[in-house]
Amino acid sequence: MNRTLLCSAIEGLVSKCGYNFQLSDKAYYPTTVCRYPAAFMSQPEFSSLEGRKHGRITYNVSLTLAKQGAKQSPEERNSSLSTMEEQAMNIFVELSQNEHVAVVEELTIVPCSEVDTHGAITIKAEAKVVTIF
Numbered sequence: 001m002n003r004t005l006l007c008s009a010i011e012g013l014v015s016k017c018g019y020n021f022q023l024s025d026k027a028y029y030p031t032t033v034c035r036y037p038a039a040f041m042s043q044p045e046f047s048s049l050e051g052r053k054h055g056r057i058t059y060n061v062s063l064t065l066a067k068q069g070a071k072q073s074p075e076e077r078n079s080s081l082s083t084m085e086e087q088a089m090n091i092f093v094e095l096s097q098n099e100h101v102a103v104v105e106e107l108t109i110v111p112c113s114e115v116d117t118h119g120a121i122t123i124k125a126e127a128k129v130v131t132i133f
């Protein structure tokens with residue numbers, strides 16, 4: 001699985017959850033997200049390669065999920081974070097079942113403390129995705 005197939009697989013999974021998918025460089029995150037709920041993925045970072053004509057490529061993947069939350073109460077925000085955490089986990093679980101993915105490792109999911117100008121609730125999921133080629 002190359003970078004294009006990996007990005008396409010993740011786009012399909014986040015779209016299934018109802019998020020508007022955006023793929024771009026990290027620096028463009030604030031200007032790229034214009035519709036909520038949004039899923040922003042920075043370009044996967046090539047980490048390692050095993051093999052020549054066939055083998056494994058490991059990518060570091062960072063995915064941010066965001067929902068509008070400016071008018072939500074603290075209880076509603078906590079509920080939204082819980083739902084988004086579950087969705088992020090399910091996205092990576094389903095990704096691990098893709099025929100071109102060997103394994104998803106070191107998954108971390110954390111709420112983002114940064115507040116954007118839209119008052120969005122965000123979480124960031126990061127993982128090492130080992131793909132097969």
